[in-house]
Amino acid sequence: MPLDRILRNLITWQRAGGAPLPAREMTVEAAREKYRANAWRPRRDGGPHARVxxxxxxxxxxxxxxxxxxVYTPEADSGRVITFLHGGGWVLGDLDSHDSACRMMAASLGAVVVSADYRRAPEFPYPTPLRDAADAARWTSRTFPGRDHVIAGDSAGAHMALGLAMQARESGDLPLAALLLVYPPVDPSLRIAAxxxxxxGYLLSVDDMAWHYELYVPDPRRRREPLVDLINADLRGLPPTVLATAEFDPLRDEGAELAERLCAAGVPVRYVPGPGLVHGYxxxxxxxxxxxxCARRVVQELDAVLRSAPVRAGRGER
Incomplete structure (x- = not known):
């Protein structure tokens, strides 16, 4: 379907003063400031989820x-907890940039949401952000025991969420009920995206992703490690997964390919395409x-997984 009309107008307005400078052509701090300026900040009145x-x-x-x-605590508690890892290419983003999304998940799922402000590249390249994510997930598990624990993330955060689930599978010390992966980057070669x-894309390009990978994993040889090259990793034994993509996103096809590979590895997957949407929606x-x-549908699919609803595998509704 065509690009969503409101998104098209927003992008046209953004470009009215000339093409915006790509992050890769800025200093890291300037790129972070741009990301902060464009992000929706926490509202003083709490927004539509003020009771979180x-x-x-x-x-x-x-x-x-x-x-x-x-830590986001909903008014109605369903006995769930989510460790959330924010996106931003391992370089950008923070707790505030994803505040509204975390409030929505907490309210919609009746889940405590723990959003982790992991250390970012290039000051702290791989594997430090992933190790911070693991420490946050273990803190969550200790602090909120006996709950269905979900690891979730968007974009780079989804990349780390999948890597963290792989580590938990090997260690056996972090039981997980489900994974939520929103437009994950999983192919550091960028062949699929290219x-x-x-x-x-419309708010993300292959060149942007190359810049982010260069900062996150500066040694190209390490980009072949399973916790970075996720599309070629062993995906067996992972928890049920909700995976979302966006139609006008260079990461769309690798996300869809990941869903297929998860299914082939025996992992129950619910796939949510984002028709007419862009990366970051x-x-x-x-x-x-x-x-x-679309975000509501993603959360509804996760709710269905946590309720142990039947999960069908296959193309489309994977």
Whole structure:
């Protein structure tokens, strides 16, 4: 289907003063500031999910550092907990940029959501962000025992969520009920993205992804490691997964390919395409109705998984 009308107007407005400078042509701090400026900040009135309470907690990491986690507590508690890893290409993004999305998940699922502010590249390249994510997930498990635990993330956060689930499968010390992966990057070679229908995307391009991978994993040889090259990793034994993509996103085809490979590995998968949407739509729910509708469907699919509803495998409804 065509690009959503509201998204098209937003992109046209953004480009009215000339093509915006790509992140790869900025300094890292300038790119972060641009991301912060474009993100939807926490609203003082709490927005549509005002009854979700939020509190920040400092937690220790395995290497003796400290990171922040923001814990969202819903009014109605269904006995679930989500460790959420924000996107931003391992370089951008923070707790505030994803505040609204975390509030929506907490309210819609009746889940405590723990959003982890992992250390970012290039100051802290791979594997430090992934190790921080693991420390946050273990803190979540200890702090909220006896709950159905979901690891979730969007974009780079989804990449780490999948890697974390692979580690948990091997260690056996972090029981997981489900995975939520929203437009995950999984092919560091970028061959799939370069060959897709929209390699330049609308808010993300293949060149942008190359810049992010270069900062996150500066040694090209390490990009072949299973926790980075996820499309070629052993996917067997992972928890039921909800995987979402966006139609006008260079990562769409590798996300769809990942869903196929998960299914082939015996993992129950619910696949949610994002017709007419772009990369980052999960953060646009307050301004783009189509993004909000698709995000609701993603959350509904996760709710169905957690309720142990039947999960069908196959193309389309995987």
């Amino acid at each position: 309470r939020a509190a920040d907690h400092a937690i220790g990491t395995a290497d003796g550092a400290s990171i922040l986690c923001r 060959a897709c229908e929209h390699p330049d 999960f953060l646009m729910q307050e301004v783009v109705p189509a993004a909000a509708a």
